Amino acid sequence: MNRFLVRRVIQIVPQLAILLVLSFALVHLTPGETGVLDLESADAQNIAALREMLGLDRPLHEQFADWAVRLVRLDFGVSFIDGQPVMDKILERLPPTLLLTGTALALSIMLAIPLGLISALRRNTPIDYGLTLFAFIGISVPAFWAAILAIITFGVLIPVLPIQGMRTVGAPVASDVLDVAKHLILPAGILGLEGTAALTRYVRSSMIESLVEDYIRTARSKGLRERVIVVRHAMKNALLPAVTILGLRLPMLVGGAVLIEAVFAWPGIGRLGLEAVLRRDYPVVMGLVVFTGVLTILGNLLADVAYGFLDPRIKQEA
Amino acid sequence: MGVTQVGKEVRRSHTISRRTVLRGTLAIGAAALGSSVLQACGPSTAPSGVASPAGSAKGARTPSGQLVFASRVSELETLHPFQTRLARAQAVSYHINEGLTKLSPDLRIVPGLAESWKVSDDKLTYTFTLRKNVKWHDGQPFGAKDVQFTLDAAGNAASVSPAKAALQTYVAKVEAQGDSTVVITLTKPYSPLLTALADQLLILPEHILRANILDPSFAKSPVGTGPYKIKDRQLSALTLEHNADYWGDKPYTSRIILKDAPEAAAQQAGILAGEIDVAAFVPLSMPQLQAQGYPIFRGVANSVHGINLDLQSPALQDPKVRQALRAGLDRARIKQLHYTDGFLAHAVVPSGFEAYHAKELAAVPNADAAAANKLLDDAGWARGADGVRAKGGQQLRFKHYAWTAKQWQDIATIAQASWKPLGIEVEIVVTENARITDTVSGRFDAAPIGWGLTSDPIVGLDLLFRSSDKTFKDGTTRNVFRYKNTRVDSLLDEALASADQAKRAENAKQIQKIVYDDVPFIPIAYPSYELVGRKGVTLDETGKGALSSFGVGFFMTEWRAP
Numbered sequence: 001m002n003r004f005l006v007r008r009v010i011q012i013v014p015q016l017a018i019l020l021v022l023s024f025a026l027v028h029l030t031p032g033e034t035g036v037l038d039l040e041s042a043d044a045q046n047i048a049a050l051r052e053m054l055g056l057d058r059p060l061h062e063q064f065a066d067w068a069v070r071l072v073r074l075d076f077g078v079s080f081i082d083g084q085p086v087m088d089k090i091l092e093r094l095p096p097t098l099l100l101t102g103t104a105l106a107l108s109i110m111l112a113i114p115l116g117l118i119s120a121l122r123r124n125t126p127i128d129y130g131l132t133l134f135a136f137i138g139i140s141v142p143a144f145w146a147a148i149l150a151i152i153t154f155g156v157l158i159p160v161l162p163i164q165g166m167r168t169v170g171a172p173v174a175s176d177v178l179d180v181a182k183h184l185i186l187p188a189g190i191l192g193l194e195g196t197a198a199l200t201r202y203v204r205s206s207m208i209e210s211l212v213e214d215y216i217r218t219a220r221s222k223g224l225r226e227r228v229i230v231v232r233h234a235m236k237n238a239l240l241p242a243v244t245i246l247g248l249r250l251p252m253l254v255g256g257a258v259l260i261e262a263v264f265a266w267p268g269i270g271r272l273g274l275e276a277v278l279r280r281d282y283p284v285v286m287g288l289v290v291f292t293g294v295l296t297i298l299g300n301l302l303a304d305v306a307y308g309f310l311d312p313r314i315k316q317e318a
Numbered sequence: 319m320g321v322t323q324v325g326k327e328v329r330r331s332h333t334i335s336r337r338t339v340l341r342g343t344l345a346i347g348a349a350a351l352g353s354s355v356l357q358a359c360g361p362s363t364a365p366s367g368v369a370s371p372a373g374s375a376k377g378a379r380t381p382s383g384q385l386v387f388a389s390r391v392s393e394l395e396t397l398h399p400f401q402t403r404l405a406r407a408q409a410v411s412y413h414i415n416e417g418l419t420k421l422s423p424d425l426r427i428v429p430g431l432a433e434s435w436k437v438s439d440d441k442l443t444y445t446f447t448l449r450k451n452v453k454w455h456d457g458q459p460f461g462a463k464d465v466q467f468t469l470d471a472a473g474n475a476a477s478v479s480p481a482k483a484a485l486q487t488y489v490a491k492v493e494a495q496g497d498s499t500v501v502i503t504l505t506k507p508y509s510p511l512l513t514a515l516a517d518q519l520l521i522l523p524e525h526i527l528r529a530n531i532l533d534p535s536f537a538k539s540p541v542g543t544g545p546y547k548i549k550d551r552q553l554s555a556l557t558l559e560h561n562a563d564y565w566g567d568k569p570y571t572s573r574i575i576l577k578d579a580p581e582a583a584a585q586q587a588g589i590l591a592g593e594i595d596v597a598a599f600v601p602l603s604m605p606q607l608q609a610q611g612y613p614i615f616r617g618v619a620n621s622v623h624g625i626n627l628d629l630q631s632p633a634l635q636d637p638k639v640r641q642a643l644r645a646g647l648d649r650a651r652i653k654q655l656h657y658t659d660g661f662l663a664h665a666v667v668p669s670g671f672e673a674y675h676a677k678e679l680a681a682v683p684n685a686d687a688a689a690a691n692k693l694l695d696d697a698g699w700a701r702g703a704d705g706v707r708a709k710g711g712q713q714l715r716f717k718h719y720a721w722t723a724k725q726w727q728d729i730a731t732i733a734q735a736s737w738k739p740l741g742i743e744v745e746i747v748v749t750e751n752a753r754i755t756d757t758v759s760g761r762f763d764a765a766p767i768g769w770g771l772t773s774d775p776i777v778g779l780d781l782l783f784r785s786s787d788k789t790f791k792d793g794t795t796r797n798v799f800r801y802k803n804t805r806v807d808s809l810l811d812e813a814l815a816s817a818d819q820a821k822r823a824e825n826a827k828q829i830q831k832i833v834y835d836d837v838p839f840i841p842i843a844y845p846s847y848e849l850v851g852r853k854g855v856t857l858d859e860t861g862k863g864a865l866s867s868f869g870v871g872f873f874m875t876e877w878r879a880p
Contacts, residue, residue, distance in 0.1 A: 080403075081393070081403055081404060082393075082395045082396035082401055082402070082403070082404075082407070082537075083396055083398075083401045083478070083532070083537070084395055084396060084534070084537075089395070092553065093553070096553060148583045148584065148587070151583075151584055151587040151591075152587055152590075155587055155588075155590075155591040155593070156587055156590045156591045159591055159592075162593070163584065163587055163588065163591055163593060164554075164577065164578070164579050164584060164588055164593055164594070165554040165555060165577060165578055165579075166552075166553065166554050167552060167554070167555070169386070169552065169554075169555035169557065169575050169577055262580050262581045263581045263583070263584050264584065265554055265577070265578040265579050265580060265581070265584065266554075267391070267392070267553035267554040267578060271392065271580065272392065275390070275392055275393075275580075279404075
């Protein structure tokens, strides 16, 4: 186990290096403008500040080294647009994003595992067909479109839910927690259902695979109760691939859900990144890429370690 | 890097850079067209400051009600007048901190914190008499020391103020005399000063910022003298409350909430659901809402979109050829496709700058192939065997650049189709947006660009058309055409020195006419932008400027809740 851990941790080093090189290259390769040039835009100032920040007149490797050293000290620079420290901007928006994506993820897991199991156990029955249809709709319908439908339905036609932002503004609010929760329902619901759809299919197919394994037949022939067979034997193995899928969703957890955050005006990291890109606010873009990149790498490490615990074969291979 | 570095290279600005994104003020719809940058004020006709304070003719108002504007709150994170670079933030800042002069809603320069001013005969000394009994939002008295403090800080070496370059170039000395007189001495006459004082040099409280001009807590929640003060700040909303002690006319609406609502469809739903009172979005859904009785507010943006010509390109050196290009271009077709609610452009200065706009240029037929052919025939450009005109071995073949968005490619395609029957062969080169600056800093023949004008049109004309050997990339000029005309230069010099509005406007019109004949630029359209309100929302009609130039964010005082 320790060898596996050590090896896995060492793998982080090249991953981080690649991440830094990529985010550095990102800024060097993608300057940008629109076709409308303002007579007094901040562009030239931005370019000058960027030059200074990156020291563009010096050799590339020196620039990179300097930048990387600053990053290690958690100095992400300041935004071109408003002069605020990039780190502050990111940290300020992390809680809303974690709240949104965390709730959505939890919702996905809570719904997808039972639904997937039911689907697998009732394979080729009307229940399975119904759930499959739901999953296909969930996968095919773009989330932003579903979001707009939800807004029109629950905000305009049957106005029962707030449709924008995270808190009620301007009106006295009895309970902040309740208020935020109400604002959370639509965005987290849409995001969660989108995740549920895909995850249900994974759980279903891996459960079906498990159910035909030899050890299940053995368990049945031992005369175990169906419930024990399903829960203790089949499900335990079937959920392993689901852990992988969850690991792949970790970037979203910290990176935010760009479209959903935009539609629902949720003040999260996804919005911050999108707007920074649109305004060519490079320090923010680079900061976000590195920040979410590092958290993603760490998240994957955790997923792998968890995997190691769940499946002893992985430790042996390592 | 530090905050200060951002502004190190502030160009000759003395106009605001809110243009960067007035596509902001609410203007998602306009953003789709590119920009709707501010337009602005015709500077003062009243050097002695006799004009009445903004809106005083309307009598006393009693602020009431609440309006929720769709906004992008992430753009409002700093409201420090030195740091704001985006239209929406500058618009908000303008209601909290104020300048010595102000812009009236119909875009004149009127007294602000200075109740009057005098300009010396040599145009080098401006003496401002400050308003008395003005208080900062925290109750402290406002005085001449605040003005001196702000202008000194804005002009010093470490300044990040957008007006830094103008101050360093033109201002020799700022001197407070007693509590209520400030004398600004210039190194040479510079009339855009009064505009800069209105929209860039908003006065800051010395008693708060003495130690650190860029105090981060001030940037989040500035203290000013203006009609609104910050009441509450959240990640997705900023609440402004009217200043009960305001020296001037009170706003109509007592509370304004700038609510984060970045997405067009969601803004529309917000209007329908009553969560948002005023929003701007894509024109497509406008007719539908209008039919349902929602009020639509429409204004011309302050930018001019058109085709830029490289006067040193071999095929384009003959002015007759360029005139033929302009005459033959089917601009109405382009407008129909991409500027539906915009306005066909003839002069460089958009029609929103009423005093400066050369409207007499407008009486020209669109896509006039006969006139274009005649110009080319008369100038001796004869059609060759391949149908392409030539003269002295030079064929009328050149490149027309276009950028990634469809808008620019359609302009190029329509230009190509308009000019082909005239015997002019155009090759369209689609280039990614990232290459725009490089492209128009080199040889480019023809390229479509929308130019957002400055709040003082003279400054915009100066940036575009003053003779220069610099390229666009150098940052000090926007003369991508390599246009040189000594008459234009001297008209610009006169206008920059004169504080007489009629004189400046006259020069601006003359420049537009000269440029019209020389054709470094073929104007196509002035984009518009539109706002939709919840039923019952009104905008004071005298506040034309509230829509036409600065966008809805400016002159928030003129909007009225249902």
